[in-house]
Amino acid sequence: MVEKLNDDIGEEKRLQLWELMLKLRLVEKKAYDLFLQNLIKGTSHLALGQEAIAGAFGVALKKGDYTFCTYRGHAHTLARGSSIEGVLGELMGRQCGLMKGKGGSMHLTDVDKGVMGSYAIIGAHLTIANGTALASKYNKTNEVSVCFFGDGTTNIGAFHEALNMAKIWNLPIVFVCENNLYMEYTPIHEVTAVEHPAADRAGAYDLDKIIVDGNDADEMLRTAEKAISKAREGKGPSLIEAKTYRHSGHSRADPGKYRPDEEVKDWMENKDPIKNYRAKLLDFNINEKIISEIEEKIKDQVEKATEISIASPIPEIKEIYTDVWANGGSEWHN
């Protein structure tokens, strides 16, 4: 029990992290169930198995900080404190959804919580996250911008443009590559010139090479806190590569059959961040009753939010014509 000697995180924060990760897991599972019931249409990209990354940043960030994520962004949105019914309602196309059905699963946005959008075109949001970071620098305020993306993003031009710009302008930003080993359906190593798709590129932009076990919630939290502090202190950007694995396929349409059974089994059974963190809490002598109570509480929250979402009305058709422009409308001629 070496970990016990290094209880730098403390029980309160660990339980906070546990509760958050569990929420992300159970909401994603619920989203999957609702798909099977055909209550959610379109597509969705679940982050099952990757909860420790969004969870750690959710705990480490402050109100006012900005986050940007990809179309695999339900977890990152919830991690900033967005309501479960806001997320599930949006997936279901209901009025209680974060954007009342205007955006859908791939574009979750909750500005009040600092969720500056979920971006569905690979790479774009790295450049946009630089913009909120630039604004913090310009205004001499101390918010930090965090941008989550997948391993596949490291091979698109915007990734490289964004890292270079963040470095030359010393922006208060943290780039977080969630390397789940597959870019959509293809193993990332088959299509990338380097072993570590993000970390091995860091040196090209004079950034530290940071690789972390993205399924070890404590390590993830320490890494997140360090990078966020660095940005907040005006010491510039960081690029973190967090190794992880998605439990499901790329999207709703993908059963993930291209992955070897043994590999999937190993990650599911031995490297599940939720399962392992629960065991770690017990190692730290946290009362199992407290852990179970949190589990019951989150289950209850998810069920209640699901009921609220299902009961919420669908959008009115007139919403089609709203909010193209800041005047609320969509007119393009007089």
Next chain:
Amino acid sequence: MAQLTYRASVSLAIAQSMRKDQKVFFIGEDVGAAGGVFKATVGLLEEFGKERVMDAPISEQAILGAAMGAAMTGLRPIAEIMFSDFLAVCWDIVANQIAKTRYMSDGQINIPLVIRTANGGGSKFGAQHSQSLENWSMMIPGLKVVAPSCPSDVLGLMDSAVKDPDPVIFYEHKSLYALKEEIEQTDISIPIGEANTLHEGKDITIIGLALMAQRAKEAALILKDKHDINAKVIDLRSLVPLDLQTIKKSVIETGHVLTVEENPRLCGWGAEISSLISEHCFKNLKGPVTRVTTPHVPLPSADILEDNTIPSVELIVNEVIKKLKGE
């Protein structure tokens, strides 16, 4: 009263906006120390310093992404894309991100930014540095599209573009940078979405934009002097929002319409204008709405080739005579 070039009016317009509002900053390639490749931003770095006039790397996606992100927080960036042709390398940021984020977020996010860019032909730069691309942005919901034809319009429309709560693409025409105008008052504002009449007339309505509006005006002077034809020349000034009422009013009077576009024919903005006129003013028309465009080809480089590709004053005059006199 001061004589001002279109070029000088760009830097003056930006400076005026930056003096008025600390939230305005300017970002682009070679815009600061170099004063812009067209010298349209000379003096800005000296007046406002590096924090507000930022020289960026050749990274158009990163430039527009940074401008967008900053605008999302309430700042009012002006971003330069050196040649409008380069919009192609950052079109995701323009068409998917800047244009759609307000709508997708159900109005949670405003993006008050200006993308200014050197547009159009006449410089013998060839097919990748000469295009007129207003219609690329016109077809994307969420973008406002402005193209000034004279120094005073640069001043007035830039003021409005910077103040606008929505993203505005501001197409400056390269062949107009040297155009001079006597200007009494430089700190002016012209609402986006109001067309301007460059020449009065009741025989035919000629609709143009940017350089083509200026050429249509020259054509109207010749038509009046030499052919006894009185053409009304409407400079649209912006494609989105579009001043349909001014077009309708004139078409009802003249019954004849010619659009003059610098872009290739297919899906040019004149096609949309023609469609609107046929829907709104069909009974007032005395003949078909016709369009002058470049042929459906990339722009060639050599003098004689480029000059014969872009609609000339002479071509506009001839088209009008053909329409009205059947010659």
